[in-house]
Amino acid sequence: MASEEVKKEILDDLKRAVIEFDEDLAREASNRALAEGVDAYEAIMDGLAAGMEVVGQLFEDQEYFVPEVLMSADALYAGLDILKPHISQDDARKVKGQVVLGVVQGDVHDIGKNLVKMMFEIAGFTVHDLGVDVPLDKFVEEQLRTDSDILCLSAMMTTTMMGMKPVIEAVKAKNPKVKVLVGGAPLTSEVAAKLGADGYSDNANNAVLEAIRMVSSLRQL
């Protein structure tokens, strides 16, 4: 079992690896975490995910842009690939749940959606990613098939955002309990409410922050 000092060092390395988009360090620190007996879930949440929180803020502050966020995500995945298999399946802290995720029809922008997917995966959700340009029927079908708790819709253009309304109506008609989160550059809380969504984030940057906040609140569970 690692001493507190060693654990802190490892967590700091994991965090730094993400912020500095250092895939090698992410892998090294993840392996060290396992070797030193640091709990895998803790390493992910307090190391990698904590790093992504900082990245989200740097993006919000316009110090990091999309390329940097993508590279940080790569480092995070490098660590996650090593650590994830070592999370005990019945870990009570691990959030279990299903998410159906996709970009609405007519829209092919997926970076924001992919970052949200990553944060859900870190938190332990099972993500069913429908990809981009997804027709209404496909969203409804997949939500019913998976009985997912959350449906996440993404649109990066004002013009495709309107396509969310019929999807939300159709899904909720079939399953009123599902929570719908919408995201993408043109969204606002007012529009999200008009579309019938339960929550929103307004650009790729805030999608990450929103997802991180969701993860943070999940981390506090």
Next chain:
Amino acid sequence: MQAEMTSKERVLNLLSRQSVDRMPCFSGMGCVTVAGMEKLGIKFSQVHFDGEKMAALAATTPEMYGFDSAVVPFDVGVEAELLGAKLNPYEDSEELLYPTLRDKVARTADDLKIPTDLTRQGRVPVVTEAIGLLRERFGDKVAVGTYVLGPFTLAGQAMDLNDVLKMSAKDPAGISRILDILSDLVIQLAHVYKEAGADYITVREMGASTGMVSPRTFANVVKPHLTRVLNSVPRPVVLHICGKTNSIIRHMAECGADALSVDHKNDVAVTRAEIGDEPVLLGNLDGYNVLVFGSKESVRQAVKECIDSGISAVWPGCDIWPTASPENMAALVEAVREYGGVRKA
């Protein structure tokens, strides 16, 4: 009394900083309406592959509303198709959707194959036919506009956007090689369109906006290639980038375009403070929230704000969403006439 200028003269004079009788009301990007489609009895999905229908629809905008321009095409897939991508026009969709591209066509620079004679490739013949028909229909009266993508935006379409973005940070030589190849394509295409009769061309580089890459990346990676493109295509040429462009506007102004186009996320007053009153600045009407959801009064108000903030000519900051009402389109033209006044060179 001197004869009024034609729309074409007005547009071309504005773009070359010569005097105009009044501010033109035009666009460099898609500006067709559902009302126009209904008048012709055609669906949006039908026009992208048919030169006659494309021209007929583009013509409805000046004819129905009094715009000074007619612009073709309506989608941004022509260049990527030349590289092998397939366009999806959503024929079966009940909702009007702009076409999108299916599949990526290149993983590396070596995969980028530029056809030799563009005039016969992909949908170039459709667009050139449409340009020619508009030229015939309008003679020298209405300005015929067209557009090409900037090389960085095209790279993001042809290749995995994640790869392109990461390369822009990690592999400057690699991305430069790609942008070089794509710049050649875009330059050639612009010449083909000009030959077909286009009066002015807009280079659309929305992929390099600050929502994607840093101002530093814009300056180091994108700007050199954009500058080559803008100095190699037939003039007049407009550089369009949407999004929060204040932090790159000075770079944009140095790229060599005859005019700059910005959208409603650009603070024009701040832009003018930075680049001065000389450069021709087009924009920045919100073609969606204002033209589609706004009242006639809000259209007028928006036009007035654009003009007051220092725009040289009001134009929508992106493709118009086609459900913009005829009343709003007419209100736009009227407001530009009312507030546009007499412009000096």
